[in-house]
Amino acid sequence: MNALLDWYDANARSMPWRIGPTERKKGQRPDPYRVWLSEVMLQQTTVAAVKEYFNRFTTRWPTVTDLANADxxxxxxxxxxxxxxxxxxxxxxxxxxxxxxxxxQFPDNTIELLKLPGIGPYTAAAISSIAFDNAATVVDGNVERVMSRLYAVQTPLPAAKPELTELAAKLTPQARSGDHAQAVMDLGATICTPKSPSCVICPLLNPCEARKTGIQAELPKKTPKAPKPTRHGYIYLVQREDGAWLLERRPDKGLLGGTLGWPGSVWEEDPIPNPPIDADWRTSNQQVRHTFTHFHLILTVLSANVSKNAASLQGDFVPLADFSAKALPTVMRKAYELAQNQQLAALKTEKSQ
Structure with a gap:
């Protein structure tokens, strides 16, 4: 795998949480806190989406102790x-x-790391390898794709995961293990891509079994997923005359757990409306559509303005000065933006008449 490390030395991606190969050769070592934080953020999320969040978190909470003391x-x-x-x-x-x-201080081995909340086998291996240079096997989607093509593995995912992990483990060196792990991931992200892999410039061109038979674009094979069901719901945006918004914090367990959002109905096939307050409700002429991991969601958005003495059956009124739409989950922010756009459109129509 010397060719892979040589390629990585010249082509490593620059990331805010990464200590590159040049810096590592000079003795710099990654901060385990930053490695852990980035790996948690990157779970099922793209690098491009994570960078801004990572920079904000590490600016506000530069150490794990700072984060531990956060509200x-x-x-x-x-x-x-x-x-x-x-x-x-x-x-x-x-x-x-x-x-x-x-x-x-983060523990430096996978056994102890696995005892920490939210750290599974992949994250433990990534921290152990990247932060502490242990010969732990790091396998994400990029690594699975590289291994499946390098060895022409025909077994479809997810059934192929154990085999691909075993193959990746055989290639993991004792020296520069952290760089090796990041090199394989970078290779999958930039060269051995899902569609149209750039085989002619790949450092693993010669040993790649899939390329030899021309099936690289067909791998890894995947078992077809069942279609996602669609759920429906009602969501209620209430603003008092003093500007305060009615919000509720969702239970810690469950979808969007622990986040602030608009009161609403249960999300199911045939939901029952349950307005949180007596009001003159306006129904949006558009619906919010959002996709979660296991289902599609369609929300009917209702808005109302109430007096400053109005009492709510659920949630609490948050003063306008303390409200930030950016602090809402994406689906809740979509509802807010839809309601705001509809209100602006109504005002323009009113002025034009």
């Missing part, structure tokens, strides 16, 4: 838009355990 609501608000909110809840649990049980 839950502040962390959830900064996370808003990244999705998979259980990651944010586990982020806080993990930071607090590292701060309290490990004196603010």
């Amino acid at each position: 839950d609501g502040d962390v959830m608000a900064e996370w808003a838009g990244l999705g998979y909110y259980a990651r944010a809840r586990n982020l806080l649990k993990c930071a607090r355990m590292v701060a309290s049980d490990f004196d603010g």
Whole structure:
């Protein structure tokens, strides 16, 4: 695998959480906190989407102890838009355990890392390898694709995962293990891409079994996924005459757990409306559409303005000065933007008449 490391030395991607090969050769070592934070953020999220969040988090909470001392609501608000909110809840649990049980220092081996909240086999291997240069096998989607093509593995994913992990483990060197792990991931992200891989400039061109038979674009094979069901729901945007918005915090467990959002109905095939307050409701002529991991969601958006003395059956009114649409989960922000756009359109129509 010398050819792969040579390629990585010349082509490593620059990322805010990464210590590149040149810096590592000079003795610089990655901060385990930054490695951990980036890996948690990157779960089911693209590098491009994560960079801004990572920079904001590390500016506001530069160490794991700083994050451990953060307010839950502040962390959830900064996370808003990244999705998979259980990651944010586990982020806080993990930071607090590292701060309290490990004196603010991440353990340097996978066995201890796996004991921390929110850290599974992949994340533990990534931290162990990248932060501490241990010969741990790191396997993400990019690595699976590289291994499946390098060895022409015909077994479809996800059934092929154990075989691909075993193949990746055989290639993991004792020296420069962290660089090797990042090299394979970079190769999959930039050269051995899902569509139209750039085989002619690949450092693993010669040993690649899939390329030899011309099937590289067909791999890895995947078992077809079942179609996602569609759920429906009602969502209610209420603003008092003093500008305060009615919001509720969702239960810690479950979808969007621990986040602030608009009151609404249960999301199901045939939901029942349940307005949180007596009001003159305006129904939007458009619906919010959003896709989660396991289902599509279509929301009917209703808006209302109420007096400053209005009492709500659920949620609490948040003063306008404390409200930030950016702190809402994406689906909630879509509803807000839809309602705001509809209100602006109504005002323009009113002025033109």
